[in-house]
Amino acid sequence: MAYRTWQCENCGFLYEEEFGLPLEGISPGTRWEDIPDDFVCPTCGFAKSQFSMIEI
Amino acid sequence: MIPTDIAQTIIDPKAYAAQTPVDEAFKFLRREMPLDVAAPEGFDPFWVVTRHRDILEVERQSELFHNGDRSTVLANRTADQKVRAMMGGSPHLVRSLVQMDNPDHGYYRRLTQPYFMPQNIRKLEPRIREIAKSFVDRMAAKGGTCDFARDVAFLYPLHVIMEILGVPEADEPLMLKLTQELFGAGDSDMNREGKIATNEDEGLAAIMATVADFVAYFNKMTEDRRAHPRDDVASVIANGTVNGQPLGHFEAMSYYIIVASAGHDTTSNTTAGALWSLAENLGEFAKLKQNINGLLPSFIEESIRWVTPVKHFMRTATDDAEVAGRKIAKGDWLFLSYPSGNRDEEVFDDPFAFKVDRMPNKQIAFGYGAHVCLGQHLGRLEMRILWEELLPRLEGLELAGEPRRTEAAFVCGPKSLPIRFRMH
Numbered sequence: 032m033a034y035r036t037w038q039c040e041n042c043g044f045l046y047e048e049e050f051g052l053p054l055e056g057i058s059p060g061t062r063w064e065d066i067p068d069d070f071v072c073p074t075c076g077f078a079k080s081q082f083s084m085i086e087i
Numbered sequence: 088m089i090p091t092d093i094a095q096t097i098i099d100p101k102a103y104a105a106q107t108p109v110d111e112a113f114k115f116l117r118r119e120m121p122l123d124v125a126a127p128e129g130f131d132p133f134w135v136v137t138r139h140r141d142i143l144e145v146e147r148q149s150e151l152f153h154n155g156d157r158s159t160v161l162a163n164r165t166a167d168q169k170v171r172a173m174m175g176g177s178p179h180l181v182r183s184l185v186q187m188d189n190p191d192h193g194y195y196r197r198l199t200q201p202y203f204m205p206q207n208i209r210k211l212e213p214r215i216r217e218i219a220k221s222f223v224d225r226m227a228a229k230g231g232t233c234d235f236a237r238d239v240a241f242l243y244p245l246h247v248i249m250e251i252l253g254v255p256e257a258d259e260p261l262m263l264k265l266t267q268e269l270f271g272a273g274d275s276d277m278n279r280e281g282k283i284a285t286n287e288d289e290g291l292a293a294i295m296a297t298v299a300d301f302v303a304y305f306n307k308m309t310e311d312r313r314a315h316p317r318d319d320v321a322s323v324i325a326n327g328t329v330n331g332q333p334l335g336h337f338e339a340m341s342y343y344i345i346v347a348s349a350g351h352d353t354t355s356n357t358t359a360g361a362l363w364s365l366a367e368n369l370g371e372f373a374k375l376k377q378n379i380n381g382l383l384p385s386f387i388e389e390s391i392r393w394v395t396p397v398k399h400f401m402r403t404a405t406d407d408a409e410v411a412g413r414k415i416a417k418g419d420w421l422f423l424s425y426p427s428g429n430r431d432e433e434v435f436d437d438p439f440a441f442k443v444d445r446m447p448n449k450q451i452a453f454g455y456g457a458h459v460c461l462g463q464h465l466g467r468l469e470m471r472i473l474w475e476e477l478l479p480r481l482e483g484l485e486l487a488g489e490p491r492r493t494e495a496a497f498v499c500g501p502k503s504l505p506i507r508f509r510m511h
């Protein structure tokens with residue numbers, strides 16, 4: 032399955048599965064489904080549920 | 088309770104212009120009393136939130152810590168009473184996103200959020216690059232000296248945001264003047280009368296006159312965009328709806344004002360502050376020159392951290408709360424110090440050093456939470472494009488006089504930056 036990109040609806044922060052977030056302890060290639068439910072947007076603190084998948 | 092001299096310093100416009108006194112005051116507070124009460128003379132007491140993590144903690148809880156219940160910027164008791172008397176009891180002169188809480192904040196923010204998302208902003212890149220190039224060419228034509236703040240940094244983001252908003256170029260000087268009056272009310276180079284107001288009435292009258300000028304201007308614009316919608320933000324505001332209704336008149340006017348003012352001064356201050364740091368740290372300048380494309384993202388984040396042009400916003404507790412072990416009571420007022428958070432020794436290695444390759448850099452100059460800066464992607468894009476056009480052509484760089492900052496405790500940065508340079 033191709034890597035996908037998710038975006039925070041409050042601030043526009045992008046989570047790209049291909050790159051992960053190594054600084055937050057999420058390794059490259061981590062699928063959105065595999066990110067813990069208590070994940071919050073690194074730039075605004077919004078919850079995982081406020082992200083939506085987008086085409087880039 | 089925070090000692091009086093420290094409390095006076097962290098609200099003093101002149102101390103922000105000098106910067107070192109403010110840096111020292113917050114260094115003391117982070118170490119000795121990171122979350123405590125200040126009560127400078129004439130002000131209602133307020134909590135001063137100095138640590139990175141406490142600022143995030145407060146901003147994350149936007150239902151517990153409201154923007155709109157009291158003034159969103161620090162105001163003394165007399166000024167606050169006068170505003171309330173004039174505004175029918177409200178502590179605000181305008182009602183933009185900054186003064187709103189949910190549910191209205193969410194409704195109004197969603198109106199323009201899509202416009203400011205990175206994927207939309209990216210479409211503007213070719214036009215922004217033309218604008219950046221023209222400023223860089225103009226700088227090159229100056230023949231080796233200029234005031235980088237006045238000649239480049241203030242004018243370029245102004246031109247970009249005015250095109251986005253839909254204000255014609257001929258009106259940009261008016262917009263720059265009104266913004267500087269709004270943010271630089273305490274600085275005699277910037278404010279309306281060219282002097283410091285000697286009492287509350289004069290100061291407030293000047294700000295009211297500035298807001299009235301903005302409103303008169305944007306009233307005309309609303310009529311025009313209702314009749315002839317275009318592809319600009321003014322058309323989004325003029326024709327937008329919130330819950331199926333057009334925006335209220337006061338809210339629409341406030342929306343234009345926040346975009347027209349917040350949309351350039353901050354980026355200008357950051358751009359000028361960045362070049363100032365390069366001129367004072369030639370080692371960092373050389374490092375950057377050797378790997379411009381590789382270092383631009385970290386250089387830009389470091390510039391934003393370094394300057395932190397927005398010096399504070401206020402929040403009001405809607406209920407009893409606890410932060411960092413301190414008991415905050417319902418109705419208490421909190422002063423969030425972004426420059427202090429961005430020098431927090433627990434988060435940043437060597438926080439008082441300017442490093443073009445700083446990594447990681449979790450700067451909070453754009454705030455956090457529901458109100459996090461709407462224009463952050465635009466601000467970064469503008470800076471990236473300007474540096475891509477300027478840095479490869481810039482060879483020598485040095486200060487050619489004493490730089491000076493605006494005297495302001497809310498939005499502050501360099502107002503004059505004389506430099507000598509070589510360009511090809």
Ligand code: HEM
Nearest residue numbers: 184185349350353354397453454455458459460461462466
């Ligand atoms: C380096 C540049 C900039 C800095 C440092 C900056 C900083 C900030 C800060 C600290 C806030 C308050 C965040 C909070 O309460 O948590 C804010 C809000 C805001 N900024 Fe910026 N800003 C910048 C550029 C821009 C630009 C280019 C625009 C253009 C539209 C803009 C528009 C806004 C608006 C509309 C808000 C209110 C958002 C809300 O309350 O929901 N800013 N900004």
Ligand SMILES: [Zn+2]
Nearest residue numbers: 039042072075
């Ligand atoms: Zn976010």
